[in-house]
Amino acid sequence: MPYTLAAQAHSELLIKKSRFIGCVQPMADRASAQAAVDALWKQHPGAAHICWALMAGGQSAAVDDGEPGGTAGRPMLEVLRHQDLEGVLATVVRYFGGVKLGAGGLVRAYTDTVAQALLAAPKVALQRMATLQCQVPYALEGLLRREIESSGAELLTVSHGTLVTLQMRLPEAQTPDFVARINDGGQGRVGWM
Structure with a gap:
């Protein structure tokens, strides 16, 4: 049975001096998701990257925002898919700490940030x-x-x-x-x- 979130939840991780700020929240469509990401850029103008993943039926998306291809958006989307979520936006704001993490390190950092936020997120079952x-x-x-x-x-x-x-x-x-x-x-x- 698919689930969605009742409210947004946040997480923050520090990995090799890089700061990862995660947020998961209910989101209906891609236009709303893009507006939420634009608002994050205004809140975090000094961020290196704002990667995001949206699981919303035919409007799903995965955006790496300058990180190496497939190391941020796609892994974040897989976390949402694995937890059978629908109508959910996951965002991660990264402040670069000067130490490169490598592809594997980036995948772990982004997936862990989203997974930590989901631990605190109230889930509700979707019913037709x-x-x-x-x-x-x-x-x-x-x-x-x-x-x-x-x-x-x-x-x-x-x-x-x-x-x-x-x-x-x-x-x-x-x-x-x-x-x-x-x-x-x-x-x-x-x-x-």
Whole structure:
């Protein structure tokens, strides 16, 4: 099951006089990620590199920002992938300390910085949601509202016309049982749209 983060988390490592400042945070798309990286450059104008990795479906990215190819962004992305995260941006700000780390040292530094930040990050499971809409007679509106509340579904809209139209959202896995309960309680008077 994929996870995302509930809030951002930070880490900091000192490796051979280089300072690595890591951050992991929920992020929906590449444009938002680029804006977050641009903001980091304003906060850390003296940084040597700001490498980042975004795991966001078809908008995933891995950026080495001047580090040798494949030593920063890609390893950071692999940490996110290994932990089954989705909709997450990992950034690492590096202040160069004067000692070269080599390719292996860079990979370890960037992956360790992201992994340390993820240890402190609150994770939440991602669930596929289903949106349902139905029409019921006025007499069944109360029953339907109680079922929506007791199942933890979210009531999105209600409109009153000849019939009451309700739109709700709930986890996809709960949908068949929810629909069956509504159909049983409605005794054939529920119209699904």
